[in-house]
Amino acid sequence: MSAPLLGQMMDVPLTLPSLIAHAARHHGSAQIVSRRIEGDIHRYTYRECEARSKQLAQALIALGVAPGERVGTLAWNGYRHLEAYFGVTGFGAVCHTINPRLFPEQIAWIVNHADDRYVLFDITFAALVDTLAPQCPNVRGWIALCDESHRPPMRTQVLCYETLLAAQDGRYTWPELDERSASNLCYTSGTTGNPKGALYTHRSSVLHAYAAALPDAMGFSALDAILPVVPMFHVNAWGIPHAAPLAGTKLVLPGKDLDGKSLYELMEAEGVTASAGVPTVWLGLLAYMRGAGVRFSTLNRTVIGGSACPPAMLRAFEDEYGVQVIHAWGMTEMSPLGTLSKLNWAQSKRPREAQRALLEKQGRVIFGVDMKIVGEDGRELPWDGVTFGDLHVRGPWVIDRYFRQESGSPLVEGWFPTGDVATIDPDGFLHITDRSKDVIKSGGEWISSIDLENIAVAHPAIAEAACIACAHPRWTERPLIVAVKRPGAAVTREELLAFFEGKVAKWWLPDDAVFVDELPHTATGKLQKLKLREQFRAYVLPTALAVEGCPFDPAQDAAKRG
Ligand code: ADP
Numbered sequence: 001m002s003a004p005l006l007g008q009m010m011d012v013p014l015t016l017p018s019l020i021a022h023a024a025r026h027h028g029s030a031q032i033v034s035r036r037i038e039g040d041i042h043r044y045t046y047r048e049c050e051a052r053s054k055q056l057a058q059a060l061i062a063l064g065v066a067p068g069e070r071v072g073t074l075a076w077n078g079y080r081h082l083e084a085y086f087g088v089t090g091f092g093a094v095c096h097t098i099n100p101r102l103f104p105e106q107i108a109w110i111v112n113h114a115d116d117r118y119v120l121f122d123i124t125f126a127a128l129v130d131t132l133a134p135q136c137p138n139v140r141g142w143i144a145l146c147d148e149s150h151r152p153p154m155r156t157q158v159l160c161y162e163t164l165l166a167a168q169d170g171r172y173t174w175p176e177l178d179e180r181s182a183s184n185l186c187y188t189s190g191t192t193g194n195p196k197g198a199l200y201t202h203r204s205s206v207l208h209a210y211a212a213a214l215p216d217a218m219g220f221s222a223l224d225a226i227l228p229v230v231p232m233f234h235v236n237a238w239g240i241p242h243a244a245p246l247a248g249t250k251l252v253l254p255g256k257d258l259d260g261k262s263l264y265e266l267m268e269a270e271g272v273t274a275s276a277g278v279p280t281v282w283l284g285l286l287a288y289m290r291g292a293g294v295r296f297s298t299l300n301r302t303v304i305g306g307s308a309c310p311p312a313m314l315r316a317f318e319d320e321y322g323v324q325v326i327h328a329w330g331m332t333e334m335s336p337l338g339t340l341s342k343l344n345w346a347q348s349k350r351p352r353e354a355q356r357a358l359l360e361k362q363g364r365v366i367f368g369v370d371m372k373i374v375g376e377d378g379r380e381l382p383w384d385g386v387t388f389g390d391l392h393v394r395g396p397w398v399i400d401r402y403f404r405q406e407s408g409s410p411l412v413e414g415w416f417p418t419g420d421v422a423t424i425d426p427d428g429f430l431h432i433t434d435r436s437k438d439v440i441k442s443g444g445e446w447i448s449s450i451d452l453e454n455i456a457v458a459h460p461a462i463a464e465a466a467c468i469a470c471a472h473p474r475w476t477e478r479p480l481i482v483a484v485k486r487p488g489a490a491v492t493r494e495e496l497l498a499f500f501e502g503k504v505a506k507w508w509l510p511d512d513a514v515f516v517d518e519l520p521h522t523a524t525g526k527l528q529k530l531k532l533r534e535q536f537r538a539y540v541l542p543t544a545l546a547v548e549g550c551p552f553d554p555a556q557d558a559a560k561r562g
Contacts, residue, residue: 013179014206017053017090019245021174024050027222027248033270034078035255035262037122038150042079046245049082051170056087058168063141065117067092067177070185072116072139074100074107074125077232077253080145080161084120085232085241089183089202090174093117096185097233100125101523102195108135110187110195113404120145120161124256126152179203185403186235188332189522197403198332200236204397208335209242211366211397216342218276218303218326220247225270225298227252229263229277230306234524235336238276238303238328260288264296271298276328278306279313280525283463286316296321303328303340307526308432308450311360312458329362329432333416335397338371339363339430347427360454361431362422369395371430372415373422385425388433388446391418421446438529440469440477447479447508449529452500456481456513459499461489466519466527467510470539473547480541481513482532511543 012018023030023046032049034042065071071088073095075081088095096114098107111119111132119136120143121129129142133156144151147162183202187195200208213220220226220243228240228251236242244251252270254263263285267275282304289295302317305328317323330336341363343355350358365371373381373389381389392415399416401409410416421434433439433448440447449467456465463486469477485491496513520528520535 013177013202015174015177015179015202016183016205016242017086017174017177019206019209019242020046020050020053020086020090023245023248027245030222030248030250032079032082032251032253034253035257035266036078037076037124037255038146044079046248049079050086052165053083053086053090054172054174055165055168055170056083057091057174058170058172059164060088060093060118061091062168063118063164065093068094068182069117070094070096070114072096072098072111072114072119073233074098074119074121074128075145075232076122076124076256077228077237078122078145078255079253080120081122081232082241082251082253085184085236092175092177092181094182094185094199097236099187099189099231099233099523100128102189104128104131105135106195108132110197111136111139113194114185114187114197117141118143122256123150123152126154129158130155177202179206184236186332189524189526196405198335198399199403200335200397204335205236205239205242207368208239208337208397209246211368212239212243212337213247214366216364217337217340217366218243218274218328219301220244220249222248224273225250225252226274226276227254227263227267227270227272229254229258229275229281234306235330235332238305238330238336240276258284260284260286261292264288264292264294267299268297273298274301274303275299276303276305278525279304279309280521282313282317286313289321296323299323301326305329305362306524308362308454309360310454310457311356312454314356314360325359327359327362329430331418331420333399333418334369334393334395337366337397338369338393339365341429358427358429361425361429363430364428365430368397369393371424373424378412383424383426383428385423385429385431388421388423388439388448390436391420391422391430391432392416393418435529438468440467440479442472442475442477442479442507444476445507449479451504452479452481452508452510455500455503456483456496459491459496461485461491462496463487463489464519466529466532468529468533468536470511470536470541470544472511472541472544478511478541478543479508480536480539481510482519482536483513483515484517484519485515511541514539 028047142158145161179202184200228237301324303326309327314325317325327341330338341359371393381387423431452467463484465483470480472478520531
């Protein structure tokens with residue numbers, strides 16, 4: 001075969017430092033505003049951000065960090081954390097963002113597994129670092145993200161970030177890196193078993209940033225001011241810290257105060273136009289706004305993902321506050337963006353309710369991701385909007401394997417099995433119905449726990465709800481609703497169950513509902529169904545007791561199911 005005719009374009013690698021270099025050179029005066037742990041508002045520009053990122057790179061090189069080595073972070077959304085995003089990756093080291101909300105033992109396990117050389121930490125995590133340090137003997141140093149005057153009293157010997165930076169002149173040229181070299185490391189939350197590491201490349205991160213910035217994705221523009229509520233320790237804040245400098249977008253970083261009032265005030269003060277976060281934080285913001293009787297003056301859209309956005313929340317944002325909701329689905333293994341709910345031209349001409357039905361789903365893939373649903377035999381299932389299947393994906397920002405699990409690829413015939421169960425409709429809109437572990441199997445058919453949860457939280461007296469499978473002698477499993485009431489609200493079990501009637505097929509109607517004060521959540525704010533199922537392991541559904549002549553010990557049966 002003859003050699004291919006090669007194109008004649010520059011072979012410029014796609015690397016992360018090029019993003020901050022671009023922003024510094026072409027959007028140099030665009031602002032980065034941070035609410036600091038120290039309590040005040042800090043304000044500077046992309047130009048200053050790049051300069052300090054270079055100082056950080058110099059400081060880490062001076063400390064002996066080599067390209068390819070990992071540097072951990074335990075930090076909120078703030079300008080110093082952003083400097084780590086570029087200062088660490090810019091000379092070829094790997095920025096490993098760690099979720100500080102995990103249990104200390106889990107964090108220590110992750111730090112040791114990642115083999116972090118240094119860990120940068122916000123001073124709010126001083127006590128946590130004191131706990132971690134003795135368990136992480138390979139960490140050469142812990143660096144407090146503050147100046148000398150804010151150095152916290154600690155048992156551990158720590159370095160001071162500002163002192164390290166002050167010793168460097170910032171005269172540094174980003175080296176040319178291999179675009180396939182590792183840039184960032186994020187661990188999955190590990191609700192079962194140990195967390196697993198997704199090791200992104202410079203190339204995958206830059207491509208993901210381009211995609212995130214597309215108008216039908218998060219739609220980044222230099223006209224925007226974006227406030228990522230999603231933490232920078234949660235899958236790189238969904239790529240926002242990369243996409244914002246790509247587009248020259250003003251960044252507003254909220255620090256540690258993520259309550260409704262603090263977020264609202266910062267959004268208003270900084271003219272924020274776009275935001276992004278998990279449903280739980282928006283519950284707090286909406287509750288605050290309703291209570292205080294205030295409205296947004298600049299916010300026009302928000303991306304909601306990480307768990308299913310209840311339609312009631314989507315409607316509240318749109319109808320009460322005129323804010324567009326973009327429902328997004330993704331996962332750590334996908335950098336994380338997969339799909340976003342944006343209408344196309346033809347869909348935008350449909351009646352409002354039909355549009356809403358589409359927007360409530362998780363949406364269409366962005367270029368760079370392909371998806372399919374498969375049955376138990378691995379065969380692809382139709383896109384008819386009703387057939388459920390295991391969701392598989394592939395693309396240049398989807399993992400090929402897990403970090404330090406070199407043997408054993410998670411892929412199935414070149415596709416990554418997400419562990420989610422979904423339908424895809426003829427429009428190509430994805431609808432996640434469950435994690436495969438959470439799906440309720442009733443008489444051989446599947447019931448979507450997410451759909452039932454969405455209905456429960458649409459009840460005005462319900463703040464939050466989870467739907468789990470309960471053992472049933474006839475149907476194997478039937479749905480049980482576990483709900484938290486809004487403060488001061490009253491609703492009975494019967495009223496809540498009646499609320500489902502007419503909204504789903506009869507055989508989907510929950511068999512029972514119970515009220516609790518609180519639902520268990522993971523460190524990333526998702527419902528912890530495994531824990532909840534354990535809590536309700538011995539629960540006997542009234543419909544199970546009613547099954548005539550069926551010798552059944554639900555407690556035993558539940559124990560069998562694990
Ligand atoms: P992330 O950190 O982006 O939340 P994780 O890896 O922790 O990613 O979790 C990914 C899982 O979260 C997905 O596989 C899916 O089960 C769930 N998820 C994420 N977004 C949504 C969504 N919009 N609707 C339903 N489930 C979602």
